[in-house]
Amino acid sequence: MPVNRTLITAWISPGRETGWLCPKCSAGQLNHIKGKFQSADDGVPVREIEIPALYFTAMMRCSNDECRLATCVSGTGFSDVVPDESSGHRIETLFQPKHVKPSPALISIPKECPGNARAELERAFTSAWGDPGAAGQHIRIAAEFMLDALSVQKHTPSGGFLTLEARINLLTGEHAASRESMLAVKCLGNAGSHTSGISQADVFDALDILEEVLDDFFVGYRKALRVKTAEIIAAKGPVRK
């Protein structure tokens, strides 16, 4: 599943549940813990607007009683005067998460994915909310670990380290089709380390691309589906084996 852009960029508020899926059990939803949503302003107006900067922290818990994972959310807020039918106007405050730990999974990580790559991707999920540069770097490290898992050469003959691009170009045979995808992920991850920067949208693109690569490297579901598709077309009907 591609990154749900709507869910991760939506504003939240204490009285409204987010619909975020629990990253631990994938069965419950992360709901606000009553009384654990706190906000404060720093008293300094934001630019020309006479509204101070607002910050918040909130705790959420998985709705699945078998799991009950706790999650910490923090970010910024914004209050504004909006029209109201009964009173004419009211103050509405909305909050934008910038850090969610542990974060809902932004893409599917197959169980076959090596643990070190999974850990980096989970760090990327947490950073993706408000620090795209850090997310890009975690994605880049995850890509290195994924190549390690395939035993792709890591060192030069003299003992130095091959660049990530050089390692990606060594992908041949059954994983050659993922070479371009990995190069695109590397380019986006690199941008996270440079002044040109990487946007949140770039991080989402990198994760979407990496999700396909994860399948190719560690599961092979899409490849098996393509083979089955070709067999069905060739047989002009169901394939019995």
Ligand SMILES: [Zn+2]
């Ligand atoms: Zn859960």
